[in-house]
Amino acid sequence: MTGFGAFLRKELTEIRRTWRIWVIPGMLVFFGITSPIIAALTPALVRSMATSQPGLVIQIPPPTARDAYGQFIKSLDQLVLIAIIITGASVVSGERSSGTAILALTKPLSRAAFVVTKILSQTMLLVVATTLGTAVCLAVTAVVFDGAGGARLVTAVAYWLLYAVLLIVVMTLLSAAFQSRGAAAGAGLGFYFLTLLLSAWGPAARHSFLGLVLATQRALVFESQPSGWPIATAVVAIVLGAVLAVKIFERREL
């Protein structure tokens, strides 16, 4: 993978110097701050709505740290994953359409290094941002609530992170395969909704990476861990997806 180091350095500098540093990390920190606050305020908000309707009585248990973590995970599962899809759609096709890939790839930079670097830099950004967002969520929850059950949040986030890395690989593959970023984003959203749908099917959830979707939500509630299948198949899918993305990009004319 010739040129890997030089291109990774470029990618990391690009993240630091452009909008990319703000989007995913900004979202995660924002949700880290707001999730505990929303969890704390939700009962009061619901009660205020109920008082405007005579005869309606709503019993809401007092909010806990688990509600804050649940709110945080819900935001990761929806908005952050969609942001990953949208930003990832242009990760290869954007360089192709702007002509920057042509200048780089006519130098001693292999196409494999180009694709793998894209995956790695996005993953590094996501890991740092997720760690930061989770730490902020734990800290704010500790202030707003008693902060108990933090270990369960970390487990849930770890499952989510594995699924998010798989999504990064899928988006890199789609961005290498499609000429237009719109098509890649559309296909990525299709993949996201399909996995959500299929994860409701028991056998699929037990024996494939689809189980990570449920594992993320269940980790906050149950002590028991899912079987190794979802984790193992996710790792295999990440590796296979990366290899396929490289092969597709190597065959493309620029």
Place this chain on the structure above:
Amino acid sequence: MTGVRSDETAAIELRGLSKRFGETLALDRVDLVVPPGAVFGFLGRNGAGKTTALRILSGLARPTAGTAHVLGHDVERATDAVRARIGFLPDVPGFYPWMTAREYLEFAGRLFGLDSATLDARATALLEMAGLAAVTTRVGGFSRGMKQRLGIAQALINAPSLLMLDEPTSALDPIGRREVLEMVASLRGRTTVFFSTHILADVERVCDAVAILERGRVVVSAGIGELTARASANRLVVEVEDDAGAVALSDALARGVWLRSIEANGRTLRLAVSDLPTAQREIPVAIGAAGVALRRFEIEETSLEDVFVELVGGSTQ
């Protein structure tokens, strides 16, 4: 052997190279040899297939048929070691807008594995050459001409054995164009320069040799001098003392089997001939027979433009 040719004399060698996009044949069995050390012009109208050929030579596209070799290596199997000896500038270079010109040169140099000291020295020299040494703004704010000059600088960062430039002067103002052409000319003998253009004056100014591409085919490939001499050998100018004499002489010459075309402009006749020695013998006889007073009779000096127009027909597609 992995695609290495035993004959490594040619910097570029295309054999029967074809490229098809659906129904369109962009390159049609192109044969071309570019000798090492030459400044070689790849001339053709827009859409003739120049960029397609350069994309294949730089490994960005694959041929439909035929072979392309650079520095003795098949481009489809060229290793990084081969790519490290090539500099390339596409027709519209794309840069990362958040970088400065120096940062881009450093990025390019690191891809070539240059050490810090060499990279720093080359980047400084090339920025100076490109007139960008004092520019600190990011590339996103550059004009097209500035980007083109940075594109040439990045193509030279590895001190290449072969420099391939696609329309390098098309976005430049007259001064920038002159500077680029002087830079290209200064590389003669040290680096093979292969550049595509549709600007005849650029080719005449700096090239040793030229290939003319028309509708995906090389219609001629030769040294500039040889090409214009070959064309001159078939053109004659006859100037007589009055218009009536020119008309009479034109009628007389029209019977010559060696005459390909005749163009009358007042007292001057321009003739394209197929057999120069016969024409040189018979025209004075015809002048004498017509009783016309002769003012001038000579072989016409031909420019590359005349050759180009003659070969590609002068029509627009």
